[in-house]
Amino acid sequence: MPPPTPQTFPRFPSLSFTFPPFLLSLSLLLLLTLSSSTPTPTPTPPPSFYSILRSHGLPIGLIPKSITNFTMDPTTGRFEVHLDRACNAKFENQVHYDFNVTGTLSFGQIGELFGVSAQELFLWFPVKNIRVDVPSSGLIYFDVGGVVSKQFSLSLFETPPDCVDVGPTEDARILDSLLEIESQSGKLKRVLDERDVLRAVS
Ligand SMILES: *[C@@H]1O[C@H](CO)[C@@H](O)[C@H](O)[C@H]1NC(C)=O
């Protein structure tokens, strides 16, 4: 039998080290015994975002079918849902979803929502908050643009909707509308702030 040839790893010249083969097989054996002695954990399927919505008393139809992945921090309720692309779903109004939707879940409510907007009179407004009554009244409320609360029937949100890719042109139009609304409400806020300053001065 030939003497064991040391194995070298020439791809890492600066780190080149030698491993006698018997040591290698010993560590392999050790690894194998270790892994076979620890019981293999039975993988529980991770909860879907829809079951998380349900457990917060919210209808699953709020988020379209096209979820690719999500993260959820159970202590803070902060979540991030990724869709396969930005898209529009039709309830009573058109609702636009960014590919990235974030917010904070609490029972019966999604706060600090980003990435969802609703169409009103051909303009797009950010939906900043969604809530249902506890116990349920069969209604759901969308805080649209931080100004108006729109109510819809919960029955519109029973199943995750199909979400249609509207293409880059429409996407850009929606974004323009949102930015316009943001700047308008910024102006409005500045006017109100100035009025408060004037009132404080006088
Ligand atoms: C989820 O998907 C998005 C976009 O496809 C990607 O940027 C992100 O890294 C993914 N996150 C995880 C945790 O897989």
Ligand SMILES: *[C@@H]1O[C@H](CO)[C@@H](O)[C@H](O)[C@H]1NC(C)=O
């Ligand atoms: C999704 O949006 C949130 C809030 O705007 C942001 O913090 C996060 O980085 C975004 N994630 C991706 C993958 O774009």
